[in-house]
Amino acid sequence: MVPPLRxxxxxxxxxRLLVPLLGLTLGATEAxxxxxxxxxxxxxxTPFGSNGHTSSLDGRLxxxxxxxxxxxxxxxxxxxxxxPEAVTYDAEGKPGFSSAFSPGTTIQVKNGENALAFCFxxxxxxxxxxxxxxxxxxxxxxxxxxxxxxxxxxxxxxxxVSQPFTVxxxxxxxxTGPLEELKTxxxxxxxxIEPTMTSDGRLILFQGGPLNNGAIDHLMYSYNPAxxxxxxxxxxxxxxxxxxxxxxxxxxxxxAWQRMKAATGEAFGDTVAGGNLIRAAYPWVDHEGRNVLYxxxxxxxxxxxxxxxxxLIGADTGWIAHHIDGSLNTDRQDIAHLFYSGPMWNxxxxxxxxxxxxxxxxxxxxxxxxxxxxxxxxLFGSNTADYNEVDLGExxxxxxxxxxxxxxxxxxxxxxxxxxxxxxxxxxxxxxxVGTAQIxxxxxxxxxxxxxxxxxxxxxxxxxxxxxxxxTVSLTDPTNTIPGVGATVRGFTVQLAIRPDPxxxxxxxxxxxxxxxxxxxxxxxxxxxxxxxxxSFVINGQRVRLGFSQPLPKGVWTHxxxxxxxxxxxxxxxxxxxxxxxxxxxxxxxxxxxxxxxxIGAGTNLDTQSCPAxxxxxxKGYIDEVRLFTNAxxxxxxxxxxxxxxxxxxxxxxxxxxxxxxxxQQHPSCNSLSALGSQACAVSMHRVCAQRGAxxxxxxxxxxxxxxxxxxxxxxxxxxxxxxxxxxxxEAGVACAPIxxxxxxxxFEELARxxxxxxxxxxxxxxxCTAAAHRxxxxxxxxxxxxxxxxxxxxxxxxxxxLIQDVARSQIGTVTNTGSxxxxxxxxxxxxxxxxxxxxxGVIQEVPSTTTVHVHCFQPAVTQTWKFVP
Numbered sequence: 001m002v003p004p005l006r007x008x009x010x011x012x013x014x015x016r017l018l019v020p021l022l023g024l025t026l027g028a029t030e031a032x033x034x035x036x037x038x039x040x041x042x043x044x045x046t047p048f049g050s051n052g053h054t055s056s057l058d059g060r061l062x063x064x065x066x067x068x069x070x071x072x073x074x075x076x077x078x079x080x081x082x083x084p085e086a087v088t089y090d091a092e093g094k095p096g097f098s099s100a101f102s103p104g105t106t107i108q109v110k111n112g113e114n115a116l117a118f119c120f121x122x123x124x125x126x127x128x129x130x131x132x133x134x135x136x137x138x139x140x141x142x143x144x145x146x147x148x149x150x151x152x153x154x155x156x157x158x159x160x161v162s163q164p165f166t167v168x169x170x171x172x173x174x175x176t177g178p179l180e181e182l183k184t185x186x187x188x189x190x191x192x193i194e195p196t197m198t199s200d201g202r203l204i205l206f207q208g209g210p211l212n213n214g215a216i217d218h219l220m221y222s223y224n225p226a227x228x229x230x231x232x233x234x235x236x237x238x239x240x241x242x243x244x245x246x247x248x249x250x251x252x253x254x255x256a257w258q259r260m261k262a263a264t265g266e267a268f269g270d271t272v273a274g275g276n277l278i279r280a281a282y283p284w285v286d287h288e289g290r291n292v293l294y295x296x297x298x299x300x301x302x303x304x305x306x307x308x309x310x311x312l313i314g315a316d317t318g319w320i321a322h323h324i325d326g327s328l329n330t331d332r333q334d335i336a337h338l339f340y341s342g343p344m345w346n347x348x349x350x351x352x353x354x355x356x357x358x359x360x361x362x363x364x365x366x367x368x369x370x371x372x373x374x375x376x377x378x379l380f381g382s383n384t385a386d387y388n389e390v391d392l393g394e395x396x397x398x399x400x401x402x403x404x405x406x407x408x409x410x411x412x413x414x415x416x417x418x419x420x421x422x423x424x425x426x427x428x429x430x431x432x433x434v435g436t437a438q439i440x441x442x443x444x445x446x447x448x449x450x451x452x453x454x455x456x457x458x459x460x461x462x463x464x465x466x467x468x469x470x471x472t473v474s475l476t477d478p479t480n481t482i483p484g485v486g487a488t489v490r491g492f493t494v495q496l497a498i499r500p501d502p503x504x505x506x507x508x509x510x511x512x513x514x515x516x517x518x519x520x521x522x523x524x525x526x527x528x529x530x531x532x533x534x535x536s537f538v539i540n541g542q543r544v545r546l547g548f549s550q551p552l553p554k555g556v557w558t559h560x561x562x563x564x565x566x567x568x569x570x571x572x573x574x575x576x577x578x579x580x581x582x583x584x585x586x587x588x589x590x591x592x593x594x595x596x597x598x599x600i601g602a603g604t605n606l607d608t609q610s611c612p613a614x615x616x617x618x619x620k621g622y623i624d625e626v627r628l629f630t631n632a633x634x635x636x637x638x639x640x641x642x643x644x645x646x647x648x649x650x651x652x653x654x655x656x657x658x659x660x661x662x663x664x665q666q667h668p669s670c671n672s673l674s675a676l677g678s679q680a681c682a683v684s685m686h687r688v689c690a691q692r693g694a695x696x697x698x699x700x701x702x703x704x705x706x707x708x709x710x711x712x713x714x715x716x717x718x719x720x721x722x723x724x725x726x727x728x729x730x731e732a733g734v735a736c737a738p739i740x741x742x743x744x745x746x747x748f749e750e751l752a753r754x755x756x757x758x759x760x761x762x763x764x765x766x767x768x769c770t771a772a773a774h775r776x777x778x779x780x781x782x783x784x785x786x787x788x789x790x791x792x793x794x795x796x797x798x799x800x801x802x803l804i805q806d807v808a809r810s811q812i813g814t815v816t817n818t819g820s821x822x823x824x825x826x827x828x829x830x831x832x833x834x835x836x837x838x839x840x841x842g843v844i845q846e847v848p849s850t851t852t853v854h855v856h857c858f859q860p861a862v863t864q865t866w867k868f869v870p
Contacts (some may be wrong), residue, residue: 025062035093036372037453038643039389041460043327046097046380046387050078052115052339053382054140057126057199057287058357059343060084060169061136061159063116063183064382066106073112073146079159079174080104082380084366086167092453095370097387098773105171111179112146115194115282115339119154119228123199123287124753126162126357132166133172134347136845141175141204148809149214152182152190152206154230158235165358170578180230188212190222190236199287199749201227203253205239207281210272212236217306219294220282225249226440238277239292240268243319252316253289254760259321262412265428278313278321279414281306282338282592286377288749290315290792291392293379295321296410299336307336309410315543316375316792318426321412325405325424325460327388328379329442332408333417338383343368345745345793348377350743352780371638374745379602392792394641398668399493400425401484402473402628404600407461408439421463421471425627427482429473435606435618437469445499445622448644449556455661456557458497458624458645463601467620468608470601475519477595483668484630488590490566491659492537492870493629494525495559495641501620502555504661505529510613515603516623522593525560527619535562535573540589546571549580557624559642565632565659567870571655572632577639577647597617600626631665632657634691656691661689663732663868671868676824678789679764685722686797688866689736719743720861721788721797724824725831725841731867735831735860741799742780748794751776761790765822767847772837774845774856785857801856803839809853818842821853830855 050064060082067076081102088096119139120126127134134160143150156177163169182190192208193216204222209215212235219239234247242256250256260268260278271274280294285302291314299307310328313321323329328337345351347369353360369376375392394403402576403425409417418439421431433439439461440446446458463471480486505512508529516533517525526534531551531848537544552558552575563572569588573580597604602618609617611630627641639651664671666687669680690763720741726733751758757768764787777785777798785805809817813829820826821844834842834857841863846854 027657028587035454036370037093038371039094039369039453039591040326040371040376040391041443041457041643042094042453043330044097044387046101046385048080048082048097048101048380048382049385050382052194053341054115054117054217054464055082055341055343055380056118056119056136056138057156058122059346060164060357061161062101062380063118063140063159065113065115070146072109072110072363074108075113076108077113077116077746078104078106079171081169081171082166083167084368085165085169085367087366093370095368095387096455099167102170105174106491107174107176109176112148114143114145114150116140116142117195117197117204119197119201120199121201121227123201123749127164129164132163134161135159136161136368141182141197143195143206150191150193150208150216152192152195152204153179153226154182165361182233183231184222184233184235186235188235188663190233192216192220194282196283196285196292196341198253198285198289202249203285204233205283205285205288205292207283210238210277216280217279217294219278219283222420223247223250231615238272240278241270241272244270252759255289255292255313255319257315258319260313262321263321263410263422264412264430266412268412271561275371276412279306282340284339284341285344286314287344288747291317293340295337296414297416298323298414305336306414307338308333309416310337310340311410313389316395316679318396320426321410322395322424323407323410323422325407326390326391327460328390329407329441329460332441334442335384337381337803340379340381340388342377342379342563343695344377345747348745350744354779355746355750357606365587395627396426399629399631400627401482401599401630402427402429402626404430404431404471404473404626405460406439406463406471406624407624423473425692429475431469431471431473431600433469435469435602436466437471437601437607438464440464440622446557446624453644454646455644456497456559456642458499458557458622459643462499462622462624465619465621465623467610467618468602468606469618470606471623472600472604473598475593475595475598484591484628485593485595488592489630490590490664491564491630491632492591493561493563493627493631493633493638494523494535495561495625495627495629495633495638497557497559497643498527499557499622499623500527500531500552500554504554504620505611508611508613510611511615511616512612513615514612514617514619515599515601516619517598517600517626518603519593519598520596520604521596522591525562532608532706533560537564537567537587537591539564539587544585544587546573546584547582549573549575549582557644559645561633561642563632563638564591565657567659568657570632570657572635574635574638577635577642577645578650579635583584626699626733627670630668632659634660638764659870661688661864661866662870664864665870673727673729673732673868674824676727677765677820677822677827679761679787681724681732681767682721682786682788683790685724685732685734686719688721688864689720689733689861719788719795719797721786721799722841723831723860724827725826725835725863727824727861731865733863733865737797737799737861738858739861742782742796743788743795743797745791745793745795746776746835751794751796754779761794764790764794767821767844771842771846784843784858786843799858801842801858803834803837803842803855803857805855806848806852807833807855809851812853812855816853834858
């Protein structure tokens with residue numbers, strides 16, 4: 001998914017005034033947000049530990065297994081309060097958890113309990129308040145593991161928290177009720193261990209066996225239309241068979257929408273007899289059933305078991321097994337990774353107070369995650385006693401052609417393949433190691449030498465190149481339709497992180513330049529003898545050389561990015577997320593890499609010379625996070641994926657390139673008039689408004705200083721939604737919402753409480769979701785609202801309209817009267833109706849009856865016309 005808040009321009013006068021405004025007009029403490037470093041490569045210790053745990057839906061109650069006596073089948077459970085109010089932040093913005101978990105209290109249960117999971121009957125209200133005490137009364141699901149087959153059970157629980165939502169919050173009491181064994185619709189037991197459940201209490205995932213006979217080592221699931229019930233569960237099935245399950249209700253979970261695949265591109269099995277099922281242990285499913293986290297590879301230590309390579313699979317990984325590169329997997333075989341869970345978005349700094357627990361509270365000064373993008377999971381480990389962050393937003397960018405994280409491949413069978421690295425872009429352009437190239441065993445090579453979170457660094461594992469090695473990718477495209485490979489593109493971006501060996505050219509003579517990237521006929525990036533880099537693209541069939549950059553330091557990481565806008569011919573060069581300002585050539589036209597071998601760390605003809613006197617040699621050092629995009633990325637987008645760089649203010653892009661204002665360069669599927677009613681065009685309209693609309697509107701903004709804080713602070717920056725105001729077959733007139741607005745990430749679970757039909761992104765542009773967004777924004781004090789972006793959750797923009805009226809559908813237009821209200825034609829009719837009444841554009845917010853619609857007309861911040869395609 002592409003992050004929703006792209007680079008938005010800032011008038012030159014505003015850029016010059018930033019510093020004095022920060023210090024004099026607004027005050028430093030008011031305008032400058034606290035530092036928020038990237039933590040995706042930083043494991044943080046916590047005082048919370050246990051052998052398996054579960055956490056409540058609001059993220060504030062944890063129960064873990066802290067002791068077992070197998071002889072007497074006695075298990076000790078400890079309940080603790082997580083107190084975000086007690087999280088601290090050091091000078092670099094790194095959180096500390098030393099007082100964040102209460103000491104808690106324990107109880108003993110005597111029925112061979114294994115790992116446990118909470119189940120709440122009402123996920124919107126995980127607790128009630130009684131005389132100042134927070135009362136949690138979930139069911140606890142667990143499995144019998146000792147002295148008998150692994151059978152799932154449930155019991156009631158009563159956990160009371162004194163002084164809730166304070167730094168003194170503590171468990172006042174903890175008790176459980178009698179056991180009930182779970183039964184399927186046929187009356188059979190559900191057999192397995194390590195349960196995890198979605199927030200609606202209807203889907204349970206666990207480690208079990210495909211025959212439901214007590215075997216383990218496979219990822220299994222069962223569904224029940226009745227939340228948290230003891231009986232009526234579907235017969236357990238392997239998770240990879242979820243996509244062909246016809247059980248009513250299963251398709252409510254995005255995990256079930258498509259066939260699941262391994263990182264190699266091979267499909268996981270869709271029948272028990274066929275095998276190739278997902279081998280996994282210690283699963284945690286997110287609240288809405290979008291993705292599941294699990295351990296994918298066996299542990300070689302004394303404990304054994306499948307306890308390494310924490311991975312994700314689900315809708316936000318493209319239904320492809322994604323071996324997480326970062327802090328969660330610091331070492332290939334470091335420690336046994338068992339149980340993790342996360343609070344989802346409950347502690348986000350940007351969360352609206354009405355979304356919080358307790359309602360009306362603020363996360364402004366105490367927040368998780370810390371990493372400032374848009375889809376970062378906060379994960380607490382119990383057996384590992386740690387806290388980690390995982391960024392889902394790095395996956396599934398529709399313009400991403402290739403993403404090599406440079407970690408080891410995990411095979412479909414659940415083993416490491418150290419000769420390959422996966423393509424996280426989902427095209428299965430797998431990297432193969434040749435010569436002396438290796439994948440680092442640990443994450444220490446990607447840490448900055450200083451240990452600072454604010455020094456550029458890599459992420460997770462990296463490609464180790466001692467000289468004479470490379471990673472190669474075979475680019476194939478039998479149909480000549482893949483943008484950037486067989487099909488030409490009008491924009492391109494190259495990103496990677498490099499760390500040259502301090503002695504890379506020591507003792508060398510001549511001109512020992514070396515390849516960082518090489519694709520004959522497409523592009524090349526050369527590390528020159530003097531430490532500079534030299535990028536070349538083949539544009540219109542001709543090689544365009546950008547010339548030597550400034551020399552890069554050796555022994556430390558530098559993030560290198562080059563962008564090309566084929567519409568204007570403009571190139572961009574960015575080091576550590578900041579534009580270098582170097583004068584570059586200009587070359588409008590098209591680019592196509594073509595099929596064949598892309599080589600990383602050497603030329604396509606591998607040169608093993610330590611000192612290639614005549615050049616074309618192999619790189620010495622480390623390369624990480626190689627990413628190719630088929631559009632010209634904005635400075636802000638480059639900055640957000642540059643780990644450790646302090647580049648946010650410098651990434652305020654004063655003059656975005658012309659290609660960034662073409663609709664299909666914001667989302668490839670927004671390419672025609674008929675697409676204007678689609679989610680893709682909602683995304684495109686938002687992005688052109690966020691980048692250009694704000695620039696045109698700021699000069700007349702009545703909340704200029706508030707807007708400035710949005711630009712430089714941690715709140716979502718200017719993120720205006722867009723509405724079609726006019727259109728022809730080749731271009732769209734986009735009306736950007738008023739500059740005074742609010743944009744928030746929500747969940748479909750939250751939106752469905754406003755309107756039951758707004759269930760997931762498949763219906764995001766329907767009347768149901770429009771009504772849900774309207775009601776959501778109305779609850780925040782705005783008149784109007786629309787879903788304007790989709791990442792791993794919907795983003796809603798709220799604003800105020802000037803004319804609100806129920807109108808007969810026949811008065812709006814022919815299509816609105818007889819056709820789909822979500823269509824491009826109907827949306828244009830609504831805007832024309834509003835324009836006839838003196839407004840710039842309008843939207844339908846509700847459908848009161850079959851003959852009327854609830855129309856909101858507004859005055860846009862700006863209206864601009866953009867082409868659908870270059």
